Amino acid sequence: MKRIFILLVAILASGMLSRSCSAQYSYPSPWSVPGPMVQAPSAYGPMVPASFSQGFAATPSFLPGPPGYLNTPIAAATPSPYVQTGFFQDGGVPMPADAPATAPQPMTSGDACCGVPTLTNPSFTGAFPWTAAQPVQTGDPFLNPQMMGQQPTNIPPQGLYSYGASNPGPQRYGFQSRLDFAWQSAAALEGSATDEFESYGIDYDLKWSAAMPSGATFNWTNQFAYRNVDAGAGAYALPSSLFRFGIDLELVSPSTAPASLRLAVTPSINTDFNGNTWDDGFQLDARGIMLFRMDDYWTLGLGAMYWDRLNDQVIPYAGLIYRSDYWEWQLMYPESRVSLFLGNEMYFAKWFYVRAEYNVEAYGIERQNGPVLEQTEVEFSDYRILGGFRMESAYFTWFFEGGVVLDRKIEFGTAPDTTGVDSGFIGQIGLRY
Numbered sequence: 001m002k003r004i005f006i007l008l009v010a011i012l013a014s015g016m017l018s019r020s021c022s023a024q025y026s027y028p029s030p031w032s033v034p035g036p037m038v039q040a041p042s043a044y045g046p047m048v049p050a051s052f053s054q055g056f057a058a059t060p061s062f063l064p065g066p067p068g069y070l071n072t073p074i075a076a077a078t079p080s081p082y083v084q085t086g087f088f089q090d091g092g093v094p095m096p097a098d099a100p101a102t103a104p105q106p107m108t109s110g111d112a113c114c115g116v117p118t119l120t121n122p123s124f125t126g127a128f129p130w131t132a133a134q135p136v137q138t139g140d141p142f143l144n145p146q147m148m149g150q151q152p153t154n155i156p157p158q159g160l161y162s163y164g165a166s167n168p169g170p171q172r173y174g175f176q177s178r179l180d181f182a183w184q185s186a187a188a189l190e191g192s193a194t195d196e197f198e199s200y201g202i203d204y205d206l207k208w209s210a211a212m213p214s215g216a217t218f219n220w221t222n223q224f225a226y227r228n229v230d231a232g233a234g235a236y237a238l239p240s241s242l243f244r245f246g247i248d249l250e251l252v253s254p255s256t257a258p259a260s261l262r263l264a265v266t267p268s269i270n271t272d273f274n275g276n277t278w279d280d281g282f283q284l285d286a287r288g289i290m291l292f293r294m295d296d297y298w299t300l301g302l303g304a305m306y307w308d309r310l311n312d313q314v315i316p317y318a319g320l321i322y323r324s325d326y327w328e329w330q331l332m333y334p335e336s337r338v339s340l341f342l343g344n345e346m347y348f349a350k351w352f353y354v355r356a357e358y359n360v361e362a363y364g365i366e367r368q369n370g371p372v373l374e375q376t377e378v379e380f381s382d383y384r385i386l387g388g389f390r391m392e393s394a395y396f397t398w399f400f401e402g403g404v405v406l407d408r409k410i411e412f413g414t415a416p417d418t419t420g421v422d423s424g425f426i427g428q429i430g431l432r433y
Helices: 002-016
Strands: 047-049 077-079 174-188 196-211 217-230 241-252 259-271 282-293 298-307 313-316 318-323 327-333 335-345 348-369 372-392 397-412 418-421 424-432
Touching: 217 259, 241 348, 348 397, 372 424
Parallel strands: 259 348
Antiparallel strands: 047 077, 174 196, 174 424, 196 217, 217 241, 241 259, 259 282, 282 298, 298 313, 298 318, 318 327, 327 335, 335 348, 348 372, 372 397, 397 418, 397 424
16 A cells, blocks of 8 residues: 555656745845835724825825835734734734824825825725734735845835834745755764764755645645764664655645644655665654634644654644744744844844754664665654854754754664663754755
């Protein structure tokens, strides 16, 4: 049955082979040129976008922007006395530190920058009670010409943007790539006076995202990983090269309600090309999580993961997520991350973060076990704590991080079966584009 399933997956993959929205999506521009207009922050309670019509508008509400803001006319919001902004939140949308003391004054179409008519939104007069009200986005910001993060011109982009971290989390459709390089420093094997474990790794993912007629998003990710490992020449010697080929298929429900669902299945082949590829190297992982938007800041996730390894595991895939204008706390398992927004520089948004992760990998291999050449499965497990720096733009993101890898174990399917590895340094760099 496994072979039939793998054959079907391979056929589908052949037709396809032709990197977390961040909390901050549009922040004040790094440019020092005073911006003519910016979305009006409000101190007047719950907010919804105002009603607009396409083209010239006589009196849309705009606010003259202070120096350093994005030079793009952004539609303002108007008060709504009957819409609450969150299940567990009072007081409406929080007021930014640079909010004006008085209400914004109307602006006519003649004040539009560079002779371009003021941008307006389609008519929209209500808001969902589980999200902070935001102007409707009329285009895909990733498709704007010469668009790289913040746009330092007075030419309005195709889409409209919202201030702060509680804007709708967009899906980026089309192809995306993720490339990571990792190194685990040499550390002694337990019970051995001479052998050490060291690892170099490369991971590449090619992701394709598309909208479905129901409004859901379908993500197809082709995955490749390479590990160059060295565990000495003793009882726990390993093949030097390990490979992984996988396909991650994920379905994401529309985020138009307090709850959304993510379901995924990931078949993969993990092998040194000498071991039993089908029985020891084939894995079929799965995961699912329900996300509950509790208010403008907090999201609760409840779910589970199944990892098909040497030791099969069902682990929690759950936790809390908090987002504000400068912080993003993803207190999840098996990976948690705390990120701090540091501001903008040129086309990039800068972030510092700390993360912790539980990681398990397994491969079907052939090894020399004393006088016997045997085929078996090997599993690597560890915990990682890293700190890093990330630069984001609309086109690509890069990061570097370093930390410590703890509680490392190497386990084989045949005796001698288990050994530990001392704690050591781990460093990673990566690119998303």
